[in-house]
Amino acid sequence: MDTIHLPQTKVEELHTICAEHNNDAGELINILHAAQGLFGYLPREVQEIIAADLRLPVSRVYGVVTFYSFFTMTPKGKYPISVCLGTACYVRGAEKVMDEFQRQLEIKVGETTSDGLFSLDCLRCVGACGLAPVVTIAGKVYGRMTPEKVRDVLSEYYMLGE
Structure with a gap:
């Protein structure tokens, strides 16, 4: 596993977040939410800092991070894309929409594009x-998505990302 080097200013902010929650282990989920907001994801190094500040085993922090689907240990793109595969979306073609995003972005589910724009x-x-089917991109909801609309939706973000 590669070691990442966290910016010292963000490490100090993380210590502040823990302190604002009184380094209370009962506040772990709230601290993890704030930490993910700060870093964009929760790499091992962030989990180790939180565990030390809260006087918890790293395994407990890791257990919470891996249990809740909201938390992620991999960096997300600048514009995270989520395709809903719930029942209504699925029966209305969400799988084909997902396939088209994968084809155009040349990534699989759980991956990030090499330019860091999309996950x-x-x-x-x-x-x-x-x-249905619904897609969210960076928090914006796109309804009644079709594979044919994917290129146009992505082009909005490619213009922003340049």
């Missing part, structure tokens, strides 16, 4: 079943 994931329900 691709799936989720179970956005709560917008009437708009």
Whole structure:
């Protein structure tokens, strides 16, 4: 496993986050949420710092990170894409939409493009079943997606990313 080097300013912010929660192990999930907001993901080094500040075994922090699907240990793209594969979206063609994102971005689910612009994931329900199939990109919801619309939607973000 590669070691990453965290910027010292962010490490100090992480210590501050832990201190603001009184280094209380009962606040672990809240601290992890804040840490993921700060770093974009929760690499091993971040988990080790949190464990030390909260006086917890790293295995407990890791267990929480891997249990909850919201947390991620891999960096996400600047524009994370999530394709809903819940029942309503699935029966209305979400799998074909997912396949088209994979084809155009040349990545698989769980991966990030080499330029760091996009990462691709799936989720179970956005709560917008009437708009199925639904895709979210960087928090923006796209309803009634079709494979034919994928290129146009991506082009919006390629223009922003340059």
